[in-house]
Amino acid sequence: MDLEKDDGFRPQKSHGEQTCLDSERSRITRAEGSRKKMFCRQLLGYFGVFILLVILACFILGAFLPPEAVRWASSIFQGTTQSNGQPDGGPPPGDLYLLGVGKADITGPVVELNLMGYADPKQVGTGLRQRLYSRAFIIGNAERPEERFVYLVLDTQSGDTAIRYGIIDGVKRLGSSYAVYGHHNIAVTGTHSHAGPAGWLNYLLPQITSKGFDQQGYRAIVDGALLSIARAHGSLQPGYLSVGTTKVHGANINRSLFAYLANPEQERGEYNISTEDDGSVEKDLTLLKFQRASDGKNIGVLTWFPTHGTSLLGNNTLVAGDNKGVAAYLFEQSVRGEDTAADHFVAGFSQANVGDTSPNVLGAWCEDGSGQMCTFENSTCGGKSQACHGRGPLFRFNDNGASSCFEIGRRQFEPARALYDRLRKDPIPIQGPTVKSFHTFHNMSDFSFRLPNGTMARTCPAALGYSFAAGTSDGPGAFDFTQHSGNENTTSPVWQVVRHLLKNPSPEQRACHHPKPILLDVGEMHKPYQWTPNVVDVQAFRVGQLVIIVSPGEATTMAGRRWKTAVADAAAGLVPHELAPVVVLGGPANSYTHYITTEHEYAVQRYEGASTLYGPHTLAAHINVTLAHLRYLAADGPRPPSHGAKGLFPPDNSNSSLSFIQPVVLDGTPLFKHFGDVVVDVETRAHYRRGHEVRAVFVGANPRNDLRLEGTFAAVERGVVADGGGRRWVRVRDDGDWGLVYRWRRTSEVFGTSQVEIVWETEEWAEPGVYRIRYFGDSKSLGGTITAFEGKPDRSCAIVNANSLYILVPLRYC
Numbered sequence: 069m070d071l072e073k074d075d076g077f078r079p080q081k082s083h084g085e086q087t088c089l090d091s092e093r094s095r096i097t098r099a100e101g102s103r104k105k106m107f108c109r110q111l112l113g114y115f116g117v118f119i120l121l122v123i124l125a126c127f128i129l130g131a132f133l134p135p136e137a138v139r140w141a142s143s144i145f146q147g148t149t150q151s152n153g154q155p156d157g158g159p160p161p162g163d164l165y166l167l168g169v170g171k172a173d174i175t176g177p178v179v180e181l182n183l184m185g186y187a188d189p190k191q192v193g194t195g196l197r198q199r200l201y202s203r204a205f206i207i208g209n210a211e212r213p214e215e216r217f218v219y220l221v222l223d224t225q226s227g228d229t230a231i232r233y234g235i236i237d238g239v240k241r242l243g244s245s246y247a248v249y250g251h252h253n254i255a256v257t258g259t260h261s262h263a264g265p266a267g268w269l270n271y272l273l274p275q276i277t278s279k280g281f282d283q284q285g286y287r288a289i290v291d292g293a294l295l296s297i298a299r300a301h302g303s304l305q306p307g308y309l310s311v312g313t314t315k316v317h318g319a320n321i322n323r324s325l326f327a328y329l330a331n332p333e334q335e336r337g338e339y340n341i342s343t344e345d346d347g348s349v350e351k352d353l354t355l356l357k358f359q360r361a362s363d364g365k366n367i368g369v370l371t372w373f374p375t376h377g378t379s380l381l382g383n384n385t386l387v388a389g390d391n392k393g394v395a396a397y398l399f400e401q402s403v404r405g406e407d408t409a410a411d412h413f414v415a416g417f418s419q420a421n422v423g424d425t426s427p428n429v430l431g432a433w434c435e436d437g438s439g440q441m442c443t444f445e446n447s448t449c450g451g452k453s454q455a456c457h458g459r460g461p462l463f464r465f466n467d468n469g470a471s472s473c474f475e476i477g478r479r480q481f482e483p484a485r486a487l488y489d490r491l492r493k494d495p496i497p498i499q500g501p502t503v504k505s506f507h508t509f510h511n512m513s514d515f516s517f518r519l520p521n522g523t524m525a526r527t528c529p530a531a532l533g534y535s536f537a538a539g540t541s542d543g544p545g546a547f548d549f550t551q552h553s554g555n556e557n558t559t560s561p562v563w564q565v566v567r568h569l570l571k572n573p574s575p576e577q578r579a580c581h582h583p584k585p586i587l588l589d590v591g592e593m594h595k596p597y598q599w600t601p602n603v604v605d606v607q608a609f610r611v612g613q614l615v616i617i618v619s620p621g622e623a624t625t626m627a628g629r630r631w632k633t634a635v636a637d638a639a640a641g642l643v644p645h646e647l648a649p650v651v652v653l654g655g656p657a658n659s660y661t662h663y664i665t666t667e668h669e670y671a672v673q674r675y676e677g678a679s680t681l682y683g684p685h686t687l688a689a690h691i692n693v694t695l696a697h698l699r700y701l702a703a704d705g706p707r708p709p710s711h712g713a714k715g716l717f718p719p720d721n722s723n724s725s726l727s728f729i730q731p732v733v734l735d736g737t738p739l740f741k742h743f744g745d746v747v748v749d750v751e752t753r754a755h756y757r758r759g760h761e762v763r764a765v766f767v768g769a770n771p772r773n774d775l776r777l778e779g780t781f782a783a784v785e786r787g788v789v790a791d792g793g794g795r796r797w798v799r800v801r802d803d804g805d806w807g808l809v810y811r812w813r814r815t816s817e818v819f820g821t822s823q824v825e826i827v828w829e830t831e832e833w834a835e836p837g838v839y840r841i842r843y844f845g846d847s848k849s850l851g852g853t854i855t856a857f858e859g860k861p862d863r864s865c866a867i868v869n870a871n872s873l874y875i876l877v878p879l880r881y882c
């Protein structure tokens with residue numbers, strides 16, 4: 069049995085269409101192309117029908133034919149992988165850098181744990197749609213290789229202080245060649261997916277809904293991030309970078325237009341290009357392409373584009389990377405087998421100034437039967453926020469946002485891929501050998517500084533306003549404190565322990581946050597430990613003319629622009645003057661400081677303003693501190709001071725947090741059954757077409773027993789003819805694939821029994837063939853021993869038919 073994942077599979081295009089598109093690309097114009105394409109399709113159609121008829125005949129005669137005949141027929145479907153395109157047209161004229169990319173699994177417990185983001189204690193994981201990853205990108209100075217930085221993109225709600233400490237601590241232990249990595253040059257960014265396990269965050273507030281801190285999930289993220297760094301480090305080699313920008317339409321919408329419109333008209337006017345691109349959200353995606361010098365192959369891309377990771381809704385309970393996870397998946401699949409792309413190509417879709425953006429692009433509607441849109445000013449329906457829900461492009465599927473999520477991912481992937489192809493022909497190189505970075509911790513409790521207009525301003529200890537509890541149209545009002553304090557049965561045990569510690573803000577604190585009415589004075593509550601950060605991360609990276617601002621909070625559209633503009637203006641002095649600086653903002657990173665709005669948006673006090681922790685001048689303070697450190701990015705700039713000397717460190721609560729998360733007690737099986745036994749087999753004598761679901765149910769065990777990191781709980785294997793005749797099975801789908809869904813369900817608390825359902829939602833690019841479904845689990849005995857087991861259905865046989873003809877599968881050939 070061969071369990072390697074088949075490289076021949078690619079999304080979006082079936083094999084035949086790919087060939088047609090290629091000839092179109094190289095030889096003919098668009099109009100001719102589509103005619104040619106149709107002709108190709110027709111030809112393929114006829115060919116397909118012919119083959120299918122042959123196979124149908126084979127199966128009808130199946131009983132009389134030797135098995136080899138059937139194998140011959142199915143082998144026709146297995147097409148070989150063709151390369152798509154020429155090697156990258158030589159190195160771009162930019163400078164040489166030291167480049168490395170790496171990717172590793174960070175999927176924590178996928179069941180019995182709250183999901184992170186919507187702050188809804190009722191949203192508890194029931195399975196896995198897509199594994200979560202850390203993607204690491206390392207860029208170094210070719211001549212001075214100690215000058216380098218690591219940009220991590222984690223499929224998590226945000227970066228985090230405890231996670232970052234764990235990574236910085238762990239990287240030192242990887243070996244002496246890792247001594248170059250530390251606080252200054254590691255950025256831990258999150259994609260802002262709201263569909264990952266919770267319980268790994270450093271501060272108390274986000275731990276309330278997850279019943280505290282979860283060591284297992286925390287370790288999964290830290291260890292996976294370290295593995296991705298090790299892989300990137302191990303792949304370091306000379307290469308080139310190019311950068312480009314493209315428009316992404318239909319993947320984000322302003323979530324707080326009412327607040328955005330409070331920004332000065334003249335400022336808004338600078339970004340108000342058209343009705344479709346009116347500046348109320350950023351439509352620009354910036355892409356950085358990594359190309360190795362040895363053979364000109366691309367090893368990865370890193371992109372920035374803002375849209376919330378809230379395509380999967382608050383009632384989704386399957387773990388996934390949300391729309392950024394989809395975009396990265398599609399990109400990585402799309403380059404497979406291409407001559408221009410190296411093996412282990414890594415695509416990072418980093419979050420940007422995400423604050424007031426939403427992927428629910430059809431707007432926010434009242435789900436109270438009124439058929440109306442939510443109020444413009446405060447996103448309510450009948451005075452309440454709970455019924456107001458943003459709608460994704462495919463909300464009618466009513467699948468907890470899954471279809472919309474895939475679609476929003478695709479809408480980011482496609483322009484990114486087109487830009488990547490364009491950069492191959494017209495590279496815009498990153499130039500100048502400089503690679504620099506800095507990081508510092510800054511105390512936002514009481515920071516006095518001068519605003520650009522000369523007025524002095526200050527920040528305040530963190531506090532959250534009333535609209536924080538109302539939530540947003542992406543996730544309305546789950547963090548509802550009246551509900552939390554009222555019913556002990558739905559309240560987190562953490563909340564029961566800490567609610568009496570709530571503090572009334574002092575008059576001074578109220579004045580400092582004005583006009584925000586304070587709901588939670590989190591920055592002044594230090595018991596049992598810090599509720600939110602007061603000490604924030606300040607960080608930026610530079611390579612050539614590219615500057616990356618690493619933001620600890622969710623900057624809104626306009627806040628991000630002000631920050632980037634201020635940095636671009638200042639960086640103009642650092643970058644050779646023939647090159648315009650390219651400035652991007654990535655985050656939420658390194659910690660989670662909630663939102664960063666402009667003073668004007670803050671005054672409106674919608675959710676984003678209410679969640680701006682350090683008062684009205686939070687953004688201005690961030691800009692001031694970033695600019696104060698920008699000299700460290702100059703080619704001949706000083707080295708940033710070491711952290712030890714200054715001694716300001718936020719706390720690490722990873723070993724001291726509250727936790728009420730119960731471990732697995734034991735797993736049991738029903739009488740006369742074994743783990744992995746089939747409970748419901750794949751539908752008998754089924755015919756499957758693309759888009760059909762293939763499903764099987766097994767006697768299961770709790771997936772928390774072993775996270776199977778770098779492995780899989782579910783797999784689809786495809787039968788192929790082995791060299792010596794006979795069939796072998798090749799893995800073609802695993803937990804990393806969007807279309808393969810793993811669901812776990814407890815059937816008896818007392819006996820510890822559970823069932824696992826595996827569903828393959830066959831994709832439009834699924835290739836015809838014979839497949840079987842596999843389940844990999846681990847059971848826990850009463851004594852605590854954990855034992856691995858495997859399951860496979862007896863009749864796990866399906867043929868996915870490309871041309872909508874039904875094929876009956878005689879079971880004996882599966």
Ligand SMILES: *[C@@H]1O[C@H](CO)[C@@H](O)[C@H](O)[C@H]1NC(C)=O
Nearest residue numbers: 320321322325344346348349
């Ligand atoms: C901004 O929001 C308004 C109303 O919510 C919507 O009609 C408009 O299409 C949005 N524009 C963009 C560019 O997202």
Ligand SMILES: *[C@@H]1O[C@H](CO)[C@@H](O)[C@H](O)[C@H]1NC(C)=O
Nearest residue numbers: 328329336337340346347348
């Ligand atoms: C963009 O400009 C149009 C025309 O001036 C104006 O009506 C609209 O409100 C502006 N939109 C934003 C988001 O500023």
Ligand SMILES: *[C@@H]1O[C@H](CO)[C@@H](O)[C@H](O)[C@H]1NC(C)=O
Nearest residue numbers: 443444445446447448451452
């Ligand atoms: C929300 O705005 C509406 C006006 O659109 C107003 O009548 C209502 O009082 C506001 N509700 C809250 C909770 O602020």
Ligand SMILES: *[C@@H]1O[C@H](CO)[C@@H](O)[C@H](O)[C@H]1NC(C)=O
Nearest residue numbers: 381382383435457466467468
């Ligand atoms: C999930 O939530 C969305 C948004 O509130 C709602 O429209 C949908 O009906 C819910 N789906 C299910 C299956 O409950």
Ligand SMILES: *[C@@H]1O[C@H](CO)[C@@H](O)[C@H](O)[C@H]1NC(C)=O
Nearest residue numbers: 511512513514602603716717
């Ligand atoms: C941050 O500043 C506040 C106010 O000046 C001070 O009380 C607090 O101790 C400082 N925090 C740290 C970690 O130094």
Ligand SMILES: *[C@@H]1O[C@H](CO)[C@@H](O)[C@H](O)[C@H]1NC(C)=O
Nearest residue numbers: 516517518519520692695696
């Ligand atoms: C930041 O604040 C400091 C302290 O008030 C001031 O000296 C400096 O000019 C400010 N920086 C900028 C870029 O405004």
Ligand SMILES: *[C@@H]1O[C@H](CO)[C@@H](O)[C@H](O)[C@H]1NC(C)=O
Nearest residue numbers: 519520521522523525667668
């Ligand atoms: C300076 O800017 C701040 C923030 O926008 C504002 O509150 C203040 O009134 C301004 N001061 C002057 C003198 O314009």
Ligand SMILES: *[C@@H]1O[C@H](CO)[C@@H](O)[C@H](O)[C@H]1NC(C)=O
Nearest residue numbers: 551553554555556557558559
């Ligand atoms: C909580 O559950 C207990 C026992 O089921 C019940 O007696 C009590 O009324 C419930 N409390 C609330 C506020 O619903």
Ligand SMILES: *[C@@H]1O[C@H](CO)[C@@H](O)[C@H](O)[C@H]1NC(C)=O
Nearest residue numbers: 233234237720721722723724
């Ligand atoms: C937490 O505990 C682990 C295991 O004992 C230890 O390795 C780690 O250094 C501790 N972390 C902190 C921040 O104390």
Ligand SMILES: [Zn+2]
Nearest residue numbers: 260376423622
């Ligand atoms: Zn958010």
